[in-house]
Amino acid sequence: MTPLRIIFMGTAELSCASLAKLAADNRFQVLAVVTQPDKPKGRDLKLTPSPVKVLAEQLSLPVLQPLKAREAAFLSELRALQPDLMVVVAYGQILPQSILDLPPRGCLNVHTSLLPRYRGAAPIQWAIADGNAETGVTIMQMDAGLDTGPILSTRRTPILPTDDSQILHDRLAQLGAELLVETIPDFVSGKILPQPQPLTGSTYAAKIKKEDGKIDWSQSAVQIWNRLRAFTPWPGAFTYFQTEPKPQLLKIWKVEVVEERVGGAGEILSADKAGIVVGCGQGALRILELQREGGKRLPVEQFLTGFPLTAGARFA
DSSP states (O other): OOOEEEEEEEOSHHHHHHHHHHHHOTTEEEEEEEOOOOEEETTTTEEEOOHHHHHHHHTTOOEEOOSSTTOHHHHHHHHHHOOSEEEEESOOSOOOHHHHTSSTTOEEEEESSOTTTTEESOHHHHHHHTTOSEEEEEEEEOOSSSSOSOEEEEEEEEOOTTOOHHHHHHHHHHHHHHHHHHHHHHHHHTSSOOBOOOSSOOOEEOOOOGGGGBOOTTSBHHHHHHHHHHTTTTTOEEEEEOOSSSOEEEEEEEEEEETTOOOSTTBEEEEETTEEEEEOSBSEEEEEEEEETTSOEEEHHHHHHHSOOOTTOBBO
């Protein structure tokens, strides 16, 4: 059987599991990998390849890095490759209709939510932040809209209390890769017919900003706990403590909900080796690990040795 000729488009770490699965499966031939141009990173602004480029080179696959996906020269390169199908996973650019129309089998996308919920850039983080009990992955046929194309398949997974966005990201990356290689043959053979997304129930998962990590102590303890997990590792959950000459930023890494304690929002109710208990809009949180700006991440007992806190003080 002749392998299905595929062009893969992806940039982020999320994309790598799907590329690895496709490349390892003899039912598919990955003709080329398209990823974003190398970007300057670090203090010395050294040009750094995307995770997908690093993997593609390890797999000895040709790499294309157009500045813009709508460039005429890039479109000509794609046409010359004559793909049967294109697969897009966290590529990072909106694709023009000219690319969506190019492969005879169309373009498929791996999206890390149960569409139509959480269309957009950050479905993993917002599913946790909103306190959802489960999420999943969707394989969809791409159209000109933002994650609005017809659905081919989905797979669900619970959101566990131990999940943060990195842990859930890694699980969904693997889940999506497995579902992708299961779905493609059935889609190409006609066993799977694309189903339009429901007209109701859509939500949008906006790109995460640094300020999303700032703790609003007027929220309930459960809401803050969900947001802390959602925004770990980036941008992290943080708060401020009033010190001179300026407030001290504190990054909060690990907490637990203490429903029976009550106090003013942001008020420190107790601070000892068992934790820093802080009042919330409803309930309280016990902080177990935290970090001063420019300092190390520390368990609370070590933190309090160098940064004593007392009941009655407040976080802002």
